[in-house]
Amino acid sequence: MELITLNTKNTTYQIGVEPNGFLLHLYYGARTEGDMSTLLTRYFRGNNGVPYDHKGDGTYSADSLPQEYSCYGSGDYRNHALRMADASGVQGADFRYQSHRFYEGKAEIPGLPSSYGKEGVGSCEIILTDARLQAELTLTYGIFYEEDVITRSVSVKNTGEQALWLDKIMSMSMDFLTGEYQLIHFWGRHFNEMNTEITPVGHELVSIGSRRGVSGHQHNPFVILAQKECGEEYGSCYGISLVYSGNFTIQAEQDQYCQTRIQAGLSDEMFHYPLAAKETFYTPEVLLAYSADGLTRLSQIYHAFIRDHICRGRFQHIRRPILVNNWEATYFDFTGEKLVEIAREAADLGIEMFVLDDGWFGSRGPDDRGLGDWVVNEKKMGGTLDSVVKKIKSLGLQFGIWFEPEMVNEDSDLYRAHPDWALTIPGKPPVLGRTQLVLDFSRKEVRDAIFAQMTAVIDSTQVDYIKVDMNRSICEAYSYGADYQNFGTLCYRYMLGVYEFFERLTKRYPDLLIEGCSSGGARFDAGLMCYTPQIWASDNTDAIERLNIQYGISFGYPVSVIGSHISAVPNHQNGRITEIDTRAAVAMSGNFGYELDLTKLSGEEKDKIRHQIADFTEHWELIHHGLYYRDSSPLEQKEYCAWNYTSPDRTEALLTVITTNTRANSPVSYVRCRGLDRDAMYRCDETGFSYSGNILSSIGIPLPIVPGEYHAFRFHFKKED
Ligand code: DGJ
Numbered sequence: 001m002e003l004i005t006l007n008t009k010n011t012t013y014q015i016g017v018e019p020n021g022f023l024l025h026l027y028y029g030a031r032t033e034g035d036m037s038t039l040l041t042r043y044f045r046g047n048n049g050v051p052y053d054h055k056g057d058g059t060y061s062a063d064s065l066p067q068e069y070s071c072y073g074s075g076d077y078r079n080h081a082l083r084m085a086d087a088s089g090v091q092g093a094d095f096r097y098q099s100h101r102f103y104e105g106k107a108e109i110p111g112l113p114s115s116y117g118k119e120g121v122g123s124c125e126i127i128l129t130d131a132r133l134q135a136e137l138t139l140t141y142g143i144f145y146e147e148d149v150i151t152r153s154v155s156v157k158n159t160g161e162q163a164l165w166l167d168k169i170m171s172m173s174m175d176f177l178t179g180e181y182q183l184i185h186f187w188g189r190h191f192n193e194m195n196t197e198i199t200p201v202g203h204e205l206v207s208i209g210s211r212r213g214v215s216g217h218q219h220n221p222f223v224i225l226a227q228k229e230c231g232e233e234y235g236s237c238y239g240i241s242l243v244y245s246g247n248f249t250i251q252a253e254q255d256q257y258c259q260t261r262i263q264a265g266l267s268d269e270m271f272h273y274p275l276a277a278k279e280t281f282y283t284p285e286v287l288l289a290y291s292a293d294g295l296t297r298l299s300q301i302y303h304a305f306i307r308d309h310i311c312r313g314r315f316q317h318i319r320r321p322i323l324v325n326n327w328e329a330t331y332f333d334f335t336g337e338k339l340v341e342i343a344r345e346a347a348d349l350g351i352e353m354f355v356l357d358d359g360w361f362g363s364r365g366p367d368d369r370g371l372g373d374w375v376v377n378e379k380k381m382g383g384t385l386d387s388v389v390k391k392i393k394s395l396g397l398q399f400g401i402w403f404e405p406e407m408v409n410e411d412s413d414l415y416r417a418h419p420d421w422a423l424t425i426p427g428k429p430p431v432l433g434r435t436q437l438v439l440d441f442s443r444k445e446v447r448d449a450i451f452a453q454m455t456a457v458i459d460s461t462q463v464d465y466i467k468v469d470m471n472r473s474i475c476e477a478y479s480y481g482a483d484y485q486n487f488g489t490l491c492y493r494y495m496l497g498v499y500e501f502f503e504r505l506t507k508r509y510p511d512l513l514i515e516g517c518s519s520g521g522a523r524f525d526a527g528l529m530c531y532t533p534q535i536w537a538s539d540n541t542d543a544i545e546r547l548n549i550q551y552g553i554s555f556g557y558p559v560s561v562i563g564s565h566i567s568a569v570p571n572h573q574n575g576r577i578t579e580i581d582t583r584a585a586v587a588m589s590g591n592f593g594y595e596l597d598l599t600k601l602s603g604e605e606k607d608k609i610r611h612q613i614a615d616f617t618e619h620w621e622l623i624h625h626g627l628y629y630r631d632s633s634p635l636e637q638k639e640y641c642a643w644n645y646t647s648p649d650r651t652e653a654l655l656t657v658i659t660t661n662t663r664a665n666s667p668v669s670y671v672r673c674r675g676l677d678r679d680a681m682y683r684c685d686e687t688g689f690s691y692s693g694n695i696l697s698s699i700g701i702p703l704p705i706v707p708g709e710y711h712a713f714r715f716h717f718k719k720e721d
Helices: 294-310 335-349 383-395 415-418 444-461 490-508 543-554 581-586 603-625 692-699
Strands: 002-007 009-017 022-028 080-083 098-104 122-129 133-144 149-158 162-174 179-188 192-200 206-209 222-227 237-243 247-256 260-266 273-275 278-281 285-291 323-325 353-356 397-401 467-468 513-516 534-536 560-568 591-596 627-630 640-646 650-661 681-684 691-692 712-719
Touching: 002 122, 002 133, 009 650, 022 162, 022 285, 080 149, 080 415, 098 467, 149 162, 149 294, 149 692, 162 285, 179 206, 179 247, 179 543, 192 543, 222 260, 237 247, 237 260, 237 294, 260 273, 273 513, 285 294, 294 627, 323 335, 335 353, 335 383, 335 603, 353 467, 383 397, 383 444, 397 444, 543 560, 543 581, 543 627, 543 640, 543 650, 560 581, 581 603, 581 712, 603 650, 681 692, 691 692
Parallel strands: 323 353, 323 591, 353 397, 397 467, 467 513, 513 534, 534 560, 560 591
Antiparallel strands: 002 009, 009 022, 080 162, 098 122, 122 133, 133 149, 149 278, 149 285, 162 260, 162 273, 179 192, 179 222, 206 247, 222 237, 237 285, 247 260, 627 640, 640 650, 650 712, 681 691, 681 712
8 A cells, every 4th residue: 555644743644545546544643653554454344335346355345444535425434525426416426546746835725715834834735536527636735844733625626528516525534443532612602602512422423513604603613633531731632623714514423333533624504516617626724733742732733823824914923902992882872082082091091002893884873774885974973084093093092993894784875776785585585683684795896895995994094903893694695696506605605705805905905903803703713814813702801701712712723813802890791890900811811902981990990901001011922922721621610710821931921810719718729830841940920939840830829818709810930040
C-alpha cells in the first residue's frame, strides 16, 4: 500500500492508497514513524460492501475499512461524506486514486475564506476520479508544521459534458479504528451562547449543525472529539473548526465494529447543487488539531492559529481601541447632542473610540423600520453626521458606526423600490425576525446597492470602525433573480455573496476595524473571523452569565476575537447587580469596552474606569497574546470561576477569579495559576508574597473569604530574578 504521510511538529496524519485506488485513513495523532497500515485487520465481514475488484473476498469490505473520504455507492454503508448523482439523478459514486502531490505554500479556496500562511506551510493534494460520473475529486490538505494544524477541504469538478448533482459534500471525514470518544460541543440561544456540553459517541448519530443560513447561536461550528478520560491537562483530543458561517453539520458515531467516524462540512439539508459541465464546486475548509496533553493545549493551538492564520489586517495583532458603544446607553432614544455628551465623558475618562450603534439612519427607531436605507437621519442627529463626528473627533476620540447590511425592513424605501431583493417565497407570507427580511446577497446587484450606500457613509465621515450586525436567520431560501437552480443552492450562494461583500470591504478599507455581530454570537465562527478580527460574543452583558459564554468560547477561539463590554446595573438582560470591578474583570478578557451612559456615573465609578483603562492598557499584551488557561469549569459548580494568562516566556501571569457561590463558614478555595516555570519563584503584586511556580501550578493560592457573591480578584505574578 502506498503511504501519504503529513507531519507537523507534534502530529502525524497518514493515508494509505490501496492498489485498487481506495483511500484509507490510517492514522491521525501524536507524531510517530512507521507504516500504520500494520494496524489494519481483514476479518470476514459478511460479504457486504465488497468492491467488484475484490469479488469473492469477504474480508475486503468498504463498510469496515477506515475511509479517508467515503462516498455513497462505494459499499460503505456508514455516514458517507459525498453523495453525487448523474444528470438523470442516479446516485452513486466510485472515486479511485489517480495521483497526489506535495507543494510549498497554501492555495486559496475560490469564493471562500480560508487560513493562510507563508513560511513553513505546505500542502498536499490528492486527486481521485470517477469514470461513470466523469468527475474529479480533489482532497486538499494544508500542513502548518510549527502550528500543529492540518487543514482540509474538498473540491469536485465535472469533467464531462452532462450536468451532475451534488447532494452531500463534507469538508472532512475521519475514521478511528479504536477508542471511546465523547463530543464536546457548544450549544446556546440568544443571550446564552456557547454552553459546553459533552455527549458520548456511541452507536447512534451525534449530530449538531445549523439550517438557519448562519452558523447560529444554537450550535457553534467548532467541536472537540475527546477520549473519554481526557481533561484539561491530560488525554487525547481532536479539534475540528469549520471556516464557514452558514448551514453546517458536524456528526459522529460508532459503527458496528465500534470504530468512530466524525465528519464536518456543509449541511446536506436544503442542498441539491447542479454541477454544470466543467464547473468545480468548493467546500469550506476545516482546521484540524490534535493534542496528546489535554484540552488546554488543544485550545492554545487554536488560539494562536486563529490569531495568526485566520484573522487578517492591521488590527490582527495590535491592541484595539477601548470603546464606548451607545446601544445599552440610549437604545434608539438619542440625539446628536446626547452622543456628543457621552463622547465628552468618554474622552475625559481615557476611552479611545465612540461607537454609534443602531438608529442613526432612515426612519429607524423603533426597530420595525428603516433597515436598507443607510442615509443619515439628520433631523434626529441635529445636523449632518459629519458635523457630529467632527465634534466627537475633536475630543480626541476615534469614531465607529453600526450597519446591518444584509437586512431590510418592509417599511423602507429600499424594500418599496425592490421588494424582489428580499428572500421570500412567492405566494407565501414571509416569516419575520425582528420585523425584518433578509436581503438576497446571492445577487450582485443587491450587494452593490448596499455597498454603495455604506461606502458613501464611511467615506464622508472618515469612520475608523464599523460593527456589522445580522439579526435574523434565513427561512425562505428563494431568490427572485436567480439565473441558476434556486432550491438547494441558495444558502451556499448567499454565503459566497456575504464573503464577497466582506472581501470587497476589507480590500477597500484595509485600515478599518470591523467587528462582526449577529445578535451577539450567532455568527461566531472562523469563517467570519477571516474578515473581522473581533466578534461581539453575546448580547448578554451580565458579567456572571458572560463567564459561562466566554468559558465556552475559550475552547476554540482566542481572547483577542471576543468583543466584551462593561454595561450598567441592574443588568438590562437579567436584572443582576454586580460590582463594577467584577464587570471589568470579565470584560477585560476580550476586546475591552463600555456600553452604558457615561454621563450618569458617580465620581467613584469614574475613578474606577480611569484605573481600569490604565490596567487594561498595561496588561492587554499578556491577555491577548499570553497562553490561556482555564482554572475552573462551570460544569463543576465550584465556588468560583478562574482563568489565567501566562506569558509565553513564563515570566509573568495574570490570574482572574470571580466568586460565583457564597456559603456560610465555607472551606477555603485554593485557586491554581497554570503554565508557570515550576522551578522558579514568583512574586504576587496583590498579596506581596512569593510563591514557587510548583505550588501555584499544583495547590494554588488561598482565596480571601468575602461575604456575598460575584467578587472579582486579580493576582499578577512576576518571576523573581
Ligand atoms: C444586536 C446587537 O447584538 C446589539 O449589540 C445591537 O447592535 C443591536 N443589534 C442593535 O439593533
